[in-house]
Amino acid sequence: MASTPTDLGHLPGVVRDYLAAHARGDVTAAAECFTPAAVVVDDGSTCRGREEIRDWLGRSSTEYTWTATPTAAVRRGSGHWNVVQRLTGDFPGGAADLAYDFTIDDALITALVIGPA
Numbered sequence: 300m301a302s303t304p305t306d307l308g309h310l311p312g313v314v315r316d317y318l319a320a321h322a323r324g325d326v327t328a329a330a331e332c333f334t335p336a337a338v339v340v341d342d343g344s345t346c347r348g349r350e351e352i353r354d355w356l357g358r359s360s361t362e363y364t365w366t367a368t369p370t371a372a373v374r375r376g377s378g379h380w381n382v383v384q385r386l387t388g389d390f391p392g393g394a395a396d397l398a399y400d401f402t403i404d405d406a407l408i409t410a411l412v413i414g415p416a
Contacts (some may be wrong), residue, residue: 303369307372313408314401316381317361322367324360326353335406337398341413363390370396 308314313332320328330353333339339346341357346355365388373381380401387394396416402409 307369310372310380310382311401311403311406313403314382317401318382318384318399321356321360326356326360329356332408333411334404334409337407337409337411339411339413341400341411363388366391368375375400381406392407 303397317329320332330349333349333352336347337349337352339352341355341359347404350355357377360363365386367384369382369384369385371383375381380403382401383396384399385394385396398414400412402411
């Protein structure tokens, strides 16, 4: 299916909820956006299941101080969304554009792959 650019406000609710919860450091709310068997791939490591995802969220929320600004969203097909965010903070380099590739099923995130935009 072709990619369709979209307004950030038209993202699925679970994606908006995840992005908002993660940005404010609410690990519990962010983890609840995932299915119990979800998979997250970030920075070369893979988390499987909500417990591992909750641990990853806890580490990523406290390792550095950062802010995220969504800059683009593209629907890649039924249940597949790509969101680009500009992160700025006290991490090495101070700024990065990251692509968040979401797969959604039954109103929850089943997979999230994070990489360079």
